[in-house]
Amino acid sequence: MNQAQAVASPSQLGANRWGHPRQLWMLLGVTVWFNFAFYGFRAFLAPYIAQHFYAGLGAAAAQRQADLLGSGFLALLYATPIVGGYVADKVLGETRALAMSFWLAVLALLLMASPTLFGFELGMALCALAIGLSIPLTVLIGRNYATDDARRDGGYTLYYLAINVGSFIAPIVCASWIGRHYGYRWGFVAAAAGMALSAIWFQWRKHKLDPVLPKGDHLHGPMASVWVLLGVAVLVYPTALLLGYPEVLRGAMYVLMGLLVLYFVVSCVRRRDRVQTQRYLALLVLFVGLVVFWALSLQGVTSLNFLARDYVDAPWDFSWFQSANPLFILIFAPFLAMLWPWLERRGRDPSTPRKFGIGILLVALSYGVLVYAIDHLQGADGHIGWWTLVLCYLLQTLGELALSPIGYALVGQLAAPEESSLAMGGWFFGVAIAYQLAGWIATLTTHASATGASGGIVEYARVYGHVFVWGLGVAVVFLLAAPLVRKLMHGVH
Template sequence: MNEARAVAPSDLPREGSLWGHPRQLWMLLGVTVWFNFAFYGFRAFLAPYIAQHFFAHLGAAAAQRQADLLGSGFLALMYATPIVGGYVADKILGETRSVALSFWLGTLALLLMALPTLEGFELGMAAFALGVGLNIPLTVLIGRNYADDDSRRDGGYTLYYLAINLGSFIAPMICADLIGRHYGYRWGFLAAAVGMLLAGVVFQWRKHKLDPLLPKGDHLHGPMATVWVVLAIAVLMYPVAMLLAYPRILSDVMYALMGLLVLYFAVSCVRRRDRVQTQRYLALLLLFVGLVVFWALSLQGVTSLNFLARDYVDAPWDFSWFQSANPFYILLFAPFLAMLWPWLERRGRDPSTPRKFGIGVVLVALSYGVLVYAIDHLRHGDGHIGWWPLMLCYLLQTLGELALSPIGYALVGQLAAPEESSLAMGGWFFGVAIAYQLAGWIATLTTKMSGTTAITGISDYAHVYTQVFAWGLGVGLVFLFAAPWIRKLMHGVH
């Protein structure tokens, strides 16, 4: 959440390096792999599990609709809690205690999610969402291993990005397919809990090694601070679980919070009376819209695309394996994209940030065009489609993500006022939460109502994805054409 404090080389622990990077970085990378193994492991089967286990009595399509809303609401809440979790880490627990608590709370949450009742499952989701908010300092701790002028810093964050995707690549194969499909998806939650437990044990064992890197005052609060935070989380679990049970209310609350955040920055601009900063915030708001649109479309992979893969895609593997496509493509293509942008910059052809946002949205829109074409023209006799259109869909979405996502977080720090950069970063994370919320509602459109009965079919997917393609393409083209004007609002930020 907060920018890392400048660390002088003399402040760094003198334990030497391992493979060219500080030794503690590798511990953090290992922890990152297992944390993301846990999250992406159960996310791979989350919506189908909810539909099958808790709402099957409503009928297949109505169950899918409820699962889309509950699953996306939970994932949205996960991206909203870092705003509060970052404050708790900065002001109450300190960074390492906050991260350690997030692992233990996440392990408990996954055990609750394995319970057979909807009430226990929702309590587990609430605990997991609250715990994830406390995990935000993990990103900061990566940077604390380096002095500000250390040339290895960018490489460290590249390794961090790869660790995230390594964990998310292997998780669906193990939690969803190897364990969940063969023994029941409840056991998939337990497999994810094992990954979270490993992250917690390793971090708890080695976190004292990070103490020399922490800012002064990080340990001002005693052990009772942890007790009070745990008690607060215990009190909040039930209200948050109730909020998850009512997706429309959760949606209204999140939109209201987003409105208040925008209002705060508008008032801040009026009080500051700084034309340049006001225009930079306007540019940030426009790019924020692009971010929300991109992820609202891309995150169909968690909801409607997951159901499409399960019900209408012929593949020689389990449907959950498609959840590994995105991290696989990132591991494959991220190094090439990382070399492409500097190569273009040296030739004066590097697209501006607004243009990259436009490229990202256009690519995610085209991914749905591929599926619509496949459903309309390449359907098999049984009404199914082959596996390659969905793999091509995920490829286009991943390339769009690589064009848009990595630059977003750096952009916030460049466009926001220094004294508001943490809050602006929290708002950027909140944009992903809003996108998850929208993704759930878009996914429900793939099921239509006939009287009191919900029905669905592959043609319904084609109908919705045609609209997604058209709207996404329109937004992407607007960004491409408006890029020079938005860039002027950024006042020198590329």
């Protein structure tokens, strides 16, 4: 996104409510319902696909197809912001792009309630294109503050909490209540209702953001919306076809990732700046850590969701486990936010590369817990206790808090100023690659025996055992290489 500073009058920046700019609270409310919609359907997406569209293939094959289609779709959601950010900057302007994103997403979620696979895939395609236009939401949070406003970090902390408030309540409402009792198709309608609240609220109040928008944001003509809508309409069908071929989609995303890396290599060669080149090398190493972490952690959307449904004894619906991560974030984020400064004052704050190693170590240990539970704590019915999966999610959340919040800030510090937007888009794209890898890992848990039957919970233990070992290995490498990577960062902590 364009990082040019907004032009705002002091009176606008000084119009506060509860210690922050007045319009921040509108954006936080929009954020809650936007994430309610996203995490609402994500909570039951893969099991829904398996049950409603591929049940005739048998349990193992249905789960495999659901993992591939679901992870491919979610990967697209994180890939399209690269293009959507450009459209918001150069064609629509930030507020118009965000409003269009919300309304298109409402339509997309209603389409995803279609009883046919083709209608469902059209809805997913439209949703991926719509979400690509939503990236200005993150930027608009910061536009409410002057450059030197000490409240900016606090504003983004509130934004992070708003995301997790929405993601905490969404699985309970969309999956456990509406989906379970009335059918999961209605869960998409509930998610669409949440998105509609965001759209209406933002449409009503977005003019209040005009004073903090960057110069030129209002210069885009009225026909810009028409051209963008036509472009979306043209792209929906090809995108839906692409979702039907997960291998092709995965290959296309790897090619795009390679092109992004090539761009930065060429940029470094042309710039001939040794410090900047080494900083990009450090960023690439951390990017690998990001992909590894999320490829393991995002099993919560795929294989862990099926494990919870089929092999975990719990007094509640399996989709409730999807609320564990945001709940733990809401509980522990304030403590970690205080822990890092406390360690820094004592000269013991881990460097960013070491925090990445800690994050990967914790997510690896979370699978060690599940392997132990399956091997030693399995009941007579072949199930494991609910607390083991909750502990797994707790370790993953602590790993996320060690790694994720600092990653986005680091991109702006390590990238060249004129390439920070593209670098941030590449960072988001790393999550898209991680979704693809997560889907592939999840398919390994559906390995069929010679008789055609699924290996059951034993296959989960086998795959998670490999994940545990490989995750530990990557964590050790990061922890040992942390001093070297930090040296490449040239003073960026």
